[in-house]
Amino acid sequence: MQLLVFGALLACASVVAAGIPDKIYGVNLGSWLVLESWMLPQEWLNMGGQQCDDCSQCIATEFAFAQAYPKTVDQIFNKHWSTWFTQDDVNQIKAAGMNTVRIPLGYWLVEALVDRQTEFFPRGGILQLRRGLQQLKAAGIQAILDHHALPGVQTAGQMFTGRCTSDVEFYTDYNYHRALVWTAVMAAITHLHPDFGSVFSIEAVNEEIMDATQTAGYGDSVQMNFVKTVRAVELALGIPVPGAKLSADIATSNFTEAISIAANSSTGDIFTPDVKAALLDAASILVEVSLQLEMGSDLSTLLHSKEPLVTSFMDINWQFNNPANPAAAAIGPQGYDNHLYYSFGGVADANPDAYMTSICNLDRVQADAALGNSPLWFGEWGLPTQFNATDAFLFQWADAQKLAYSQGKGWIFWNFKVEDSALAGDLGRQWYVVLTLTH
Template identity: 30%
Template sequence: MKVSLLSLLALSTAVSAWLPSERNFFGEQPNSVAHNLAAGKGRSVKRYLSAFNKIRGVNLGSLFIIEPWMASQEWAAMGCDGTNSEFDCMARLGQDAGNKAFAGHWDTWITEEDLDRMMDFGINTIRVPVGYWMVEETVYRDSEHFPQGGMAFLDRLVGWAANRGMYVILDLHGAPGAQEANQPFTGQYAGEPGFYQSYQFDRAYWFLQVMTDRIHQHTEYRTVGMIEVVNEPARNHPNLVSEYYATAHSKIRESETHLNIPAESALTIQFMDSAWGAGNAKDVVGDAPNIAYDDHRYLKWSDIEHTKESYLRTSCTDTFGRDGNSPVIVGEWSLAVKSEIENTPEWDPKNADNNQFYQQWWASQVQAYERDIGWVFWSWKSQLGADWRWSYRQAVEANVIPKDPNSAAGIAKC
């Protein structure tokens, strides 16, 4: 991917928040020009592939919130083996030793070389899952155990992305009190989701406002254009929409008003879409500008027939954006299949005979998700041995995912 002149101009004027398609931020990506049409008098007009200017991203899973299932070697090396979450590991190690262990992880899990490889593979966007404890003032020191010092590493990461013209989505992946029970991705293996109370919401607003200020005021964040107010909230909590979504939206805009941010530079605020099943943010934000929705598409856990034919058919015909939710980014998806069959000969990634299916399924998903504004694969890297179904980098290096995402149209056969 090459950064276009328009992208460089955007960077030089510190435009910090927008949807890439609205600014032609990505410019002409490799193979994005379908052909040139003659326009008379020696002029030509470029015609682009349908995927031009789409978000093509990867999640940086287990960077700022480690999930032991996908980073078991790293987890053990840090002294966290046998614990379920960052909270639990920090309680075991103690603050000083824990801070040192996590700093070593942050320094090495994602490097500049990783971002360069992403660009080589046609990736133009990173989604960065973080916990509320990134803003350390929100943490209850007497009862909560989280690593400190992550903000400096986040600053460094987004600066690297900005220098490469990569778009950044910042995702509140771990909410105060945990938005889901027994999920390491919240940073704490909580028996019950404790997030859905006003005082916990207040801490999340605090996080969102601090990060909004930082995005607009620090040059490293100049390509951070979107902030997601919470990842994968639990269902059956009506105050998620009526109270939290409504207030989170107003708090972010309040911070931008205080900073005199013009409308064209306002952050795109992202909510889980109604298909997730936890409510519809559109009920409270209406047709407000600079809103996007996040759809997670894991056929692994879907109620479909778990055959190769069914996976391909489902992905080829997939649709999004119900209940007025638009635009939609498919913010998480993978090549993982139902647990009961994932290691059988018909599905085993170590069996090269299955590579053609997985490549076609990748392409079918890409083609479907680019019917809207794009996709973000989960995840960039993992430590699952030869199983590349959760690792974009490893799947490319195994010649399952092609280096050029534009190849999807010819591979999908939808």
């Protein structure tokens, strides 16, 4: 039977033209533009991938796949992108009452950032992102662009970074810079390309290392500069930013020139040396991207929104050992993301009563608000448990989590779908927004 566990609560979900929805009810578009092979095991094998217990030791990620199949990777992935997320999926998301999607993206979406001598990823994803955003916009569904897989890899041993490895190199000046360039490019495209008109937020980093002692410089080099980079781009494009302005007027109507002029001529707290360097590199890349997306270059005809984007981060309580507070980085609208999966342990004892007691007494919204991390949404959660859950419990578990997370700004379920195949087995029962339970 099918269980539409989200339908009733969402019937009155509202959608606004810009900014954060009044309440976020959404799904992640996982394994679309950042593929996690555990979610589509049969398709991955059909593509030419492999399965293994240690994902760093076989073709289990995009990096390994592109390295193994350099001549065909673009064609194979383009087929995956075209079929994994379709108009039918948009229709189902809309019919279920969702008003938001969170779209995991890799840094390689901006192809000029990839060192093709040492890094291996498919090309063409940004065209698929444009296609998907166009479909979502037409359906009235808003989007968060989530920088899910960072240059150099931000977390060890995870498929979601695009490369399963213990060699974590994101926390370096070189890769911090590349992340800021990616931010500048994506912020500019979001404001300029009409198909990106439903995007209300860009998320800086998905699931950084939880131990803050291992993320040197993250607060200043990423959090502070991420927000300043977004706001600097907006100022260059003529978008008002609360409490900030350019040092001099920009006369050109060419948006890449405007960004370069702003980087070269502006002073003040927003235009730090790191931000200026990111803008200058982004300006040259944007020439290439604008051609790829068939955008043109005339700022006066392209700019479709003068509302600043919502910058967003994993919340302060994602990390421990004296983390930097992302609230300190805020300039203009900002939101905070928390992820909660009981199945990984450390939250509640492995039985139904303990799970329900825990979720019904969850205080994360209040704890975050006390530290300035508000509005808070739960950008990833699911139904997997550490015990053999009954169908009846899964109904209760879904409703209890929705209620708890709705104390904040709302929630985004992981995932909009997983593969339905013999190899996937029972995977969809707890990871798919529309649960298919076979008994």
